Amino acid sequence: MQHLSSNMREEDVVYEEVSTEDSLHRSGQGLDVEILESGESSIIFIPLCGSTAMLRFRPSILVILMLLVGPVFAKEQPNIVFIFMDNFGYGELGIYGGGITRGGATPRIDSLADQGTRLTNFNVEVQCTPSRAALMTGRYAIRSGNATVPITTGMYGLTQWEVTMAEMLSDAGYATGMFGKWHLGHTEGRFPTDQGFDEWFGIPNSTDESLWPGQLQFMSVVEENLSPYAVPEYIYEGRKGSTPIKIKIYDSVIRPEIDREITDRAINFMQRQAKEGKPFFLYIPYTQTHMPVVPSSEFAGKSGNGDWGDVLMQIDAYVGEMLDTLDELGISDNTIFVFTSDNGPEMLPGHNGWSGPWRGSYFTGLEGSLRVPFIMRWPGKVPAGRVSNEIVHALDMLATFANVAGAKVPGDRVIDSIDQSGFFFGNQEKSNRDGFMVYVGADLFGIKWRNWKMMFKEVERGTDHKRTFDFPRFFNLYNDPKEEYPLTKATAGHFWVRWPMGELLTEHSASLQMEPPIKPGTPDPYSPSEAKKQ
Ligand SMILES: [Ca+2]
Numbered sequence: 001m002q003h004l005s006s007n008m009r010e011e012d013v014v015y016e017e018v019s020t021e022d023s024l025h026r027s028g029q030g031l032d033v034e035i036l037e038s039g040e041s042s043i044i045f046i047p048l049c050g051s052t053a054m055l056r057f058r059p060s061i062l063v064i065l066m067l068l069v070g071p072v073f074a075k076e077q078p079n080i081v082f083i084f085m086d087n088f089g090y091g092e093l094g095i096y097g098g099g100i101t102r103g104g105a106t107p108r109i110d111s112l113a114d115q116g117t118r119l120t121n122f123n124v125e126v127q128c129t130p131s132r133a134a135l136m137t138g139r140y141a142i143r144s145g146n147a148t149v150p151i152t153t154g155m156y157g158l159t160q161w162e163v164t165m166a167e168m169l170s171d172a173g174y175a176t177g178m179f180g181k182w183h184l185g186h187t188e189g190r191f192p193t194d195q196g197f198d199e200w201f202g203i204p205n206s207t208d209e210s211l212w213p214g215q216l217q218f219m220s221v222v223e224e225n226l227s228p229y230a231v232p233e234y235i236y237e238g239r240k241g242s243t244p245i246k247i248k249i250y251d252s253v254i255r256p257e258i259d260r261e262i263t264d265r266a267i268n269f270m271q272r273q274a275k276e277g278k279p280f281f282l283y284i285p286y287t288q289t290h291m292p293v294v295p296s297s298e299f300a301g302k303s304g305n306g307d308w309g310d311v312l313m314q315i316d317a318y319v320g321e322m323l324d325t326l327d328e329l330g331i332s333d334n335t336i337f338v339f340t341s342d343n344g345p346e347m348l349p350g351h352n353g354w355s356g357p358w359r360g361s362y363f364t365g366l367e368g369s370l371r372v373p374f375i376m377r378w379p380g381k382v383p384a385g386r387v388s389n390e391i392v393h394a395l396d397m398l399a400t401f402a403n404v405a406g407a408k409v410p411g412d413r414v415i416d417s418i419d420q421s422g423f424f425f426g427n428q429e430k431s432n433r434d435g436f437m438v439y440v441g442a443d444l445f446g447i448k449w450r451n452w453k454m455m456f457k458e459v460e461r462g463t464d465h466k467r468t469f470d471f472p473r474f475f476n477l478y479n480d481p482k483e484e485y486p487l488t489k490a491t492a493g494h495f496w497v498r499w500p501m502g503e504l505l506t507e508h509s510a511s512l513q514m515e516p517p518i519k520p521g522t523p524d525p526y527s528p529s530e531a532k533k534q
Helices: 020-027 107-115 128-137 165-171 207-214 216-224 255-276 307-329 394-405 495-514 528-533
Strands: 014-017 035-038 041-048 051-057 079-085 117-119 175-181 199-203 234-239 245-249 280-284 335-341 374-377 386-388 435-440 443-449 452-458 467-476
Touching: 079 255, 079 307, 079 394, 107 307, 107 335, 107 374, 128 165, 128 394, 165 175, 165 280, 165 394, 175 255, 199 255, 207 216, 255 280, 255 307, 307 335, 335 394, 435 452, 435 495, 443 495, 452 495, 467 495
Parallel strands: 014 051, 079 280, 079 335, 117 386, 175 199, 175 280
Antiparallel strands: 035 041, 041 051, 117 374, 199 234, 234 245, 335 374, 435 443, 443 452, 452 467
């Protein structure tokens, strides 16, 4: 039983084989889910009020989306521009209650909401790397070995076996360009141009690393050559089929200006593709508003309200430039334009983002971590001015884009992505998703289902101790948006919600059993059949 928690001994564990139904019942009583292998069964490992029980069930409900549909060939393939902000909270944009209340107006992005559909319940994974892994693969990040930002694994990211959104769209005939932050691998074979992007400009990791070269101790460690990873982060330029080239060190001088260059290159990419007449997928994971949040010299002081307001104005202007470019090129009507974020707000003091009406920063399972702004515009296709509180997850973008692009979702693996095109097109009021697993790192913190959450764990801030509840906490998000009152009139009498949530959990657990997660740091080549033999 090598999977037992480090603080638990084999002899402390009580094993019990139970029916699926019984396991569902008990799964509503607090858990730290780990899937353990045992022949064809799955085992859920559940600490119960000081004692521990092993619940075993047979996966009777395997709704594996592996059977997900073949491609629906689109008559006309729309371009896709996908802006993915970094640590940009739910409350930042004017249209979400931010903008001027945050010190910087965002009129261009706000106007996108009038021209398209805005979601108030778009959800993501809660850290940079997992969120990007989920978006790119349509699979929970735990599956690809990217459940957390890399802390101890120098070699990380997506194995070549994963099929990314860029690879999928590339196979469907798209030109694919990425300009910005990857955070899915920084070693040979793990760069964006190894994962389906024709071209890439940006950083492999993250923006806090721009602070490293300014520290004497760090630079002396670099001199000492203590680790291949304790080195300055570079800005790269890459093309599919060749090794990316290091352009310059990403330091605090370049940090404020990098999004300017990302924007220029993104615009250049659109211009080139429009000339070629080829549909394109343009992925723009900006570096703002990850700390350090410092405006470009062009915007410094512009809001009169400090760095944050300046940066909001900057982001809005850059997005506006891209929208103008689409208009100038005459391709706005045939372009899906999405503005969203990878996770909830920055939490570092002095760089505090804003989660709007929700509680919590990134790295938590709270709504502030999960819900981010999301606006999609596709003139004539996606209803203009529509606002919806239906649940959509970043996971869903893969299958949705596959549908509109006539691309093919991989059929040989577990896919968590759900095609939401019918919902986005306004053909249906409801989305095709009722809920999802809430992970914080590799830890299953709980389940969100409709307006409810059943949480087994909680952490107030990403670096705090997490609390594990003996009895799960239930929150009615309509009555208690800040998740403060687990046992009130709003929740009492509603514990039935654990049953539909239990269904989701059972399906998820069974799928992890059937296709064990790839371990963090797994080198290429990875093959699931070889992994099973080990
Ligand atoms: Ca992030």
